[in-house]
Amino acid sequence: MKSVFISGAATGIGDGLVSKLSQEGWRVFAGYRRSPPERASWFNHPAVTPIQCDITDPAAVKSAAEQVAAITGNKLDLLINNAGFFGSGGVVECPDMEEYRKVFEINFFGVLNVLRAFMPLIRNGQGPGSGKGRVINVASSSTYMIYPMASAYTVSKQALKTATMHLRLEMKAFGVEVTTLDPGAVDTPMSSDHEKNSAMQWSAIPETLRAQYKKLFIDTETMMQNSFALYTPDRFADDVYCKIICSKRFKPVYVLGPGVAAMPWMHRLLPLQQVENIWGKVFRAK
Ligand SMILES: NC(=O)c1ccc[n+]([C@@H]2O[C@H](COP(=O)([O-])OP(=O)(O)OC[C@H]3O[C@@H](n4cnc5c(N)ncnc54)[C@H](OP(=O)(O)O)[C@@H]3O)[C@@H](O)[C@H]2O)c1
Numbered sequence: 001m002k003s004v005f006i007s008g009a010a011t012g013i014g015d016g017l018v019s020k021l022s023q024e025g026w027r028v029f030a031g032y033r034r035s036p037p038e039r040a041s042w043f044n045h046p047a048v049t050p051i052q053c054d055i056t057d058p059a060a061v062k063s064a065a066e067q068v069a070a071i072t073g074n075k076l077d078l079l080i081n082n083a084g085f086f087g088s089g090g091v092v093e094c095p096d097m098e099e100y101r102k103v104f105e106i107n108f109f110g111v112l113n114v115l116r117a118f119m120p121l122i123r124n125g126q127g128p129g130s131g132k133g134r135v136i137n138v139a140s141s142s143t144y145m146i147y148p149m150a151s152a153y154t155v156s157k158q159a160l161k162t163a164t165m166h167l168r169l170e171m172k173a174f175g176v177e178v179t180t181l182d183p184g185a186v187d188t189p190m191s192s193d194h195e196k197n198s199a200m201q202w203s204a205i206p207e208t209l210r211a212q213y214k215k216l217f218i219d220t221e222t223m224m225q226n227s228f229a230l231y232t233p234d235r236f237a238d239d240v241y242c243k244i245i246c247s248k249r250f251k252p253v254y255v256l257g258p259g260v261a262a263m264p265w266m267h268r269l270l271p272l273q274q275v276e277n278i279w280g281k282v283f284r285a286k
Contacts, residue, residue, distance in 0.1 A: 001047075003027040003072050003125070005064070007055050007114060008083025009042075010035040012188025013138070016233030017080060018042040020241050029068050031055070031083070055083050055110035058117075065117035075124035078245065081111045081137045086190050086197060089152025090204035091213060099204060100152045107156035108163070111137060115167065122176055128248045132175040136244060137164045141182045141255055144263035146279040148220045149201050149213075161253070168252060179250040182264075184257020185228035186236045194225055219284040229258040 004021055008014040009030035018030045019042045028048045030037065037043055037050040049071065053064040068076060084107050089100035115135070125133025139157040147154055161180050168178040185191055198221050205213050231239075239256050255264055267275060 001025065001027045002077045003029070003068070003075070004078040004080060005029040005031060005051075005068055005076055005118060006080040006082050007031040007053065007110075008033070010037050010040045010050075012190060013183065013186055013233050013236055014080075014082045015040045015042065016237035017082065017240060018048055019045075019234070020237035021245075022047045024241065026078075027072070029064075029071075031064060033083070055114050056105045058113050061113045061117045065121060068118075069121055072121070074121060075126075075133070076118060076121035077125040077127065077133050079114070079118050079122055079133065079135045081114055081135070083110060084138060084140075084157075084190070086150070086153050088149075088197070088200040088204040090201075090206070091149060091209065092151050094206050094209060095152070096204045103152040104156045104159070107153070108159045111160055112163070119176075123174060127175075127177060130175065131177060134176065134250060135167070135171075135178045136181050136240075136250075137161075137167075137178070138181050138183065139164070141184045141257060141260040141263055143182060144255075144260075144267055146276060146283075147224075148216055148283055149205070165252065177250040179244065180253045181240065181244065182253060182255045182260070183236065184255070184260035185230045186257060187230040187232055191230065194221075216283065223283055231257055 004026050006014050006017050006028065009018045010032035018028050022028045022042055022045045026047065030042065030048050030050045031053040032050055033054045042048045051064045051067055054060050085103055087099050087103035088096065089103055090096040122133035122135060127134045137160055139161045140154065142150065142154045143158045143161060164178060164180045171178055202217060236257065243256065244254050255261060
């Protein structure tokens, strides 16, 4: 039986992936933090073992890896670093440093904690052919955007993508495949709570600057609320399973979700100035 550990598995995309993989016959270790596993769609599935694991806590992550190792005989076939946090770091000229660091602690350093603890198991795992275990790091399609007032999230995810490329090259010689998954808009707690996210973003801007940022803030929020069709977590998980997990070879990056396929092409084919102009028009920034 193939085995997988998924972080942030009690809600949204993680919940959808646990359900899909357990239905497909995988032994799933579902990492969760605060959201109770009892509310997840997979709760009580015999092939799923919930494991409490805050990825910013190295001791908790080590303990999670030990629990998995004890059950699987010290190996793991797939690791999905899915846990993530949007946060609100404010504007770059005057960021909320504490919040900015929190976003990095989860989206970047948290993933490093998990890799540190789980890579020994992945090295003993089995992928397609003679390959070892595999790793999917979940970043975001927002890394292709210049999205005003969300820099903490996109910069942390961009850092994760770069680290993932390093890991991919470093692990190649050992037969471990690594990839980045950049989701488009999926209907999850992270994407659906617009009012809460907006309020957090707004309050992260220092009061002295709010009058100056008001128009850009409203334009950005309006655009983000109106523009994206959302996949359900189940549909997204089906795509991840068919296009990534079942593939014989991992590509460096997968961009999956509604309306996002053109984003990497735009970055590859257009000069950065044109890309900037496009996002400037999208967000109506002057
Ligand atoms: N939904 C989208 O449109 C979209 C688009 C691009 C990328 N993504 C990425 O997809 C991934 C899944 O997000 P989602 O949309 O499914 O949102 P979500 O439902 O909010 O899931 C995020 C999960 O991460 C967990 N988490 C946060 N901090 C954690 C920590 N320190 N340790 C362990 N788990 C932690 C959360 O647990 P708690 O609930 O307990 O806090 C939650 O279960 C994230 O990496 C996100 O950045 C999502």
